[in-house]
Amino acid sequence: MLNLLHDSFWMILFFAIAIFIGYFVHFILFRILKRITDYTTINLDKYLVKHLKDPVRLFFIIIAIRTAISLLQTPISPEIYAFLQSFLYFITLFAIGWSIVKLISVFEDxxxxxxxxxxKDNLFARKIHTQFMVFKHLGIIIVAIVIISVALLRFESVRTLGTGLLTSVGIMGIVVGLAAQKTGAALIAGIQIAFSQPIRIDDVVIVENEWGRVEEINFTYVVVKIWDSRRLIVPTSYFLEHPFENWTKTSSDMLGTVFLYVDYRLPVDELRHELLNILDQSPWWDKRVSALQVTDSKETTMELRALMSVADSSSAWELRCEVREKLITFIQKNYPECLPRLRITAESISKYAEE
Incomplete structure (x- = not known):
């Protein structure tokens, strides 16, 4: 009994030392690689060191354990040896899958x-990022399925079930297809969005009467960041089955509008000149379009529309607020009598008095 405990203690200590050596060698190696990449001008080597550091550490530990097993002088029982081999088999598969996922992250960076x-003009970049995000999730799913399938082949019972599974795969496919109809439709919708791209990452959209930017595109849902930092979670199929507004589908530049309702006595040319002065001093205007037009005339007021061009939707919001505020201030200071008012004449008063 004492001999057994003595042998077990030294075996555990031997494996612990082997793991420490593997960890230490990895630490020194990647410390050197980090120093080397700090002096290089390319970024790919930096991304490789950054993302592959953790999975490679696991490979070093696996190699250290396997080396320790081969160098171990104390005989190992068949049960423990089989357990160690199975454990290392699964850990190696996990490390391989982890490394592949990290390589995808290297490509993402x-x-x-x-x-x-x-x-400013990031249309092509948003297209690339959108496609990559969708296929990144698809790649991770495929890697997980392959690793799990290979791991299950370790068991003899799973391999012997192969023939039986092939005969029933048709029926099972129909049953699973009916049960996961909506999920399958969402996955297909995610792939369609990746190719047709009705939306892209960072697109400005209006969904369910909410203004926001596309923050994430996954297989089954899309995350829209609303202007007040709330997140709207929308199924991917929504963007293929329902109409919605995409303000940056072809380009990010757009036109902003400001409507004012003023009295008929307001000199429109003076206000038009003031609008141009405001736009010239604004950092949000891209100097493409500026106009002030009378777009409607009502019983008591006339409707003025100020039109201005901007580089993106965020600038449109800022410029519209600035122009609206400064035009109202200009009218208040220079033409206060031209603000909207309700006219009551003496004739109308006498008319109502007679009635």
Missing amino acids: FLIQKYRMDE
């Missing part, structure tokens, strides 16, 4: 650096 989203 490369795309983010190459196709920047913070530029």
